[in-house]
Amino acid sequence: MAAFNVNGIRAAVRRGFDSWLAASNADVVCLQEVRAPLEKIPPEAFAGYHLAYHEGDQPGRAGVAILSRSEPSAVRMGQYSVSGGMLRRKSVSYADELRPLDDMV
Incomplete structure (x- = not known):
């Protein structure tokens, strides 16, 4: 599993993200700040x-992505008000796992 802030997925792709992803052999990759439709x-x-x-x-701010080799059985998204701003959450679950992947915050 890998997780990181890409600070704009289009810029990350220009810097070789797709090559890194292919070579990483990660089963799950969590990205924040994707910043693009x-x-x-x-x-x-x-x-x-x-x-x-x-x-x-x-537009041009925030955004998240979860990449996985196995197809998720469920995808949940949420947005909640918290003191000082908004909390965004995306989580995925896998039917063949013993328990769902914990919510990504």
């Missing part, structure tokens, strides 16, 4: 992975 991202950027994606509510 899905239709603006080259399809090869996530080749070989199932994608759970939310571009965020404000």
Whole structure:
């Protein structure tokens, strides 16, 4: 499993993200700050992975993605008000696992 802030997925792809992903052999990759609508991202950027994606509510800001080799049996998204701002959550579950993957915060 790998998780990191890509600070803009389009910029990350220009810097070689797709090559890193192919070489990483990670089963699950969690990305934050993707900052782009899905239709603006080259399809090869996530080749070989199932994608759970939310571009965020404000263009050019926030956004999360969960890439996984196995297809999730469920994808849940939520947004909650907290003191000082908003908390966004995306989680995925897998039917063949003993328990669901814990919520990503």
